[in-house]
Amino acid sequence: MSDEKSFHMTPDEFRRYGHAVVDWIADYQSRVESFPVLSQMKPGQVRASLPAVPPTQGESFDALMRDVEQLILPGVTHWQSPNFFGYFPCNASGPGILGDLLSSGLGVQGMLWSTSPACTELETHVMDWLVGMLGLPEKFRSSGSGGGVIQDTASSAALCALLAARERATGYVSNKKGFDGKVVAYASTQTHSSLEKAAMIAGIGVENLRLIEVDENFAMKPEALAKQVEADRRAGMTPSLVCATVGTTSSNAMDPIVAIGEVCEKNGLWLHVDAAMSGTAMLCPEFRHLIRGVEMADSFNFNPHKWMFTNFDCSCFWVADRKALIQTLSILPEYLRNQATESGAVIDYRDWHIQLGRRFRSLKLWFVIRHYGVEGLQHHIREHVRLAQQFVEWIRKDDRFELAAPAPLNLVCFRHKAGDAANQGIMDRLNRSGDLFLTHTKLNGKLTLRMSIGQTHTKARHVENAWRRIQQEANIADGDA
Numbered sequence: 001m002s003d004e005k006s007f008h009m010t011p012d013e014f015r016r017y018g019h020a021v022v023d024w025i026a027d028y029q030s031r032v033e034s035f036p037v038l039s040q041m042k043p044g045q046v047r048a049s050l051p052a053v054p055p056t057q058g059e060s061f062d063a064l065m066r067d068v069e070q071l072i073l074p075g076v077t078h079w080q081s082p083n084f085f086g087y088f089p090c091n092a093s094g095p096g097i098l099g100d101l102l103s104s105g106l107g108v109q110g111m112l113w114s115t116s117p118a119c120t121e122l123e124t125h126v127m128d129w130l131v132g133m134l135g136l137p138e139k140f141r142s143s144g145s146g147g148g149v150i151q152d153t154a155s156s157a158a159l160c161a162l163l164a165a166r167e168r169a170t171g172y173v174s175n176k177k178g179f180d181g182k183v184v185a186y187a188s189t190q191t192h193s194s195l196e197k198a199a200m201i202a203g204i205g206v207e208n209l210r211l212i213e214v215d216e217n218f219a220m221k222p223e224a225l226a227k228q229v230e231a232d233r234r235a236g237m238t239p240s241l242v243c244a245t246v247g248t249t250s251s252n253a254m255d256p257i258v259a260i261g262e263v264c265e266k267n268g269l270w271l272h273v274d275a276a277m278s279g280t281a282m283l284c285p286e287f288r289h290l291i292r293g294v295e296m297a298d299s300f301n302f303n304p305h306k307w308m309f310t311n312f313d314c315s316c317f318w319v320a321d322r323k324a325l326i327q328t329l330s331i332l333p334e335y336l337r338n339q340a341t342e343s344g345a346v347i348d349y350r351d352w353h354i355q356l357g358r359r360f361r362s363l364k365l366w367f368v369i370r371h372y373g374v375e376g377l378q379h380h381i382r383e384h385v386r387l388a389q390q391f392v393e394w395i396r397k398d399d400r401f402e403l404a405a406p407a408p409l410n411l412v413c414f415r416h417k418a419g420d421a422a423n424q425g426i427m428d429r430l431n432r433s434g435d436l437f438l439t440h441t442k443l444n445g446k447l448t449l450r451m452s453i454g455q456t457h458t459k460a461r462h463v464e465n466a467w468r469r470i471q472q473e474a475n476i477a478d479g480d481a
């Protein structure tokens, strides 16, 4: 048998098929509005269409793309449809997709500076750019005591913050000896569930994550936080971290960072600020009042993979004191030793997160920032907020509906006054129709509809059409009542 035998795709084949895939994606973008936003598949239907066993012999690329079109596409919920108003955006963009493709093409694993200096240094540079772009405190820059790292998700960022806070609160011995089950952390009843998961993984325990009550706007009550910290101290517990949220998942509530920060400063607690979706709005100076007090934070996180046109996954995490994070997460097996690391002159991002290996994620972020420019990004964020505020006005003017929470940015929580069954009916009929997709939450025990406006290509006509469809379904609900 010849040594030359190979099943690999040649560069020429790659070029040909690569062009075909890019063409397919461009066509997908043009026709995405023609698909039902929510996949209409039943459970098991996608798998039932796939062969039970893998192919023994390789197949043609045309066959692969045919199956993408016929078998996969019907099972896709179209997050990139401008009629997607569910959950929160997970938007993508041309420059983001191309940056991601380049990252795959280079196939770099950037666990150490030396395993690809550009992977580390571009990341550090872009993260420093973003400090200025979002109006974050200078202490988060790598030139000072802090620095930023790209994580996969906000959940991982919160876990890293909690681990560093646990170590700091226990004099950096918990990693070595374990700890006594007395470490406590604080979030609100509205904080994202990733904090609960982080408490499980960090060994703190869900019962030791105190869920502080919220006010009528669903924001954490700082007096209740102060009382709980005091009670825990008296009970001999070790308070470690408070998570304040800028834009809660359920209703986009804004925790008061200044007052929370004061409690943290007084008690030596780590303040983590989770701005997963709403952090992107800080590109626009007029929204930065929502992060007033952020200079008191020990860490800050936002997801460009939600609202900043950067394909999943890309979550930006900064710390004020990188030593605390590195001391928490660093271990150095012999096989990773190298001169650059020993010199102390480089960043090895493997010490800044849970996993060892890492992709070249900063490429897509760099492409997005350079393609749009700060002004381009600001334009689209302002437009999403403007459309959401217009939607708020429509809700206010239709006396069948009510607003269920303040809408400071791009998420509008509203409900039909006829009650839970009517709202459930409206949502189910809309989602079944495929015309648009929205999701719900519960606020004060009542089913509430959420209109989340942030998909890359959502324009006025999509929001107008969504409102027209919601009103049509409300007419049916009125008829039912």
Ligand SMILES: Cc1ncc(COP(=O)(O)O)c(C=O)c1O
Binding pocket: 088, 152, 153, 154, 155, 156, 192, 194, 245, 247, 248, 249, 274, 275, 276, 277, 303, 315
């Ligand atoms: C405020 C907030 N924090 C955290 C998360 C979790 O994000 P991720 O999927 O990046 O872990 C979300 C959304 O899912 C969120 O809205």
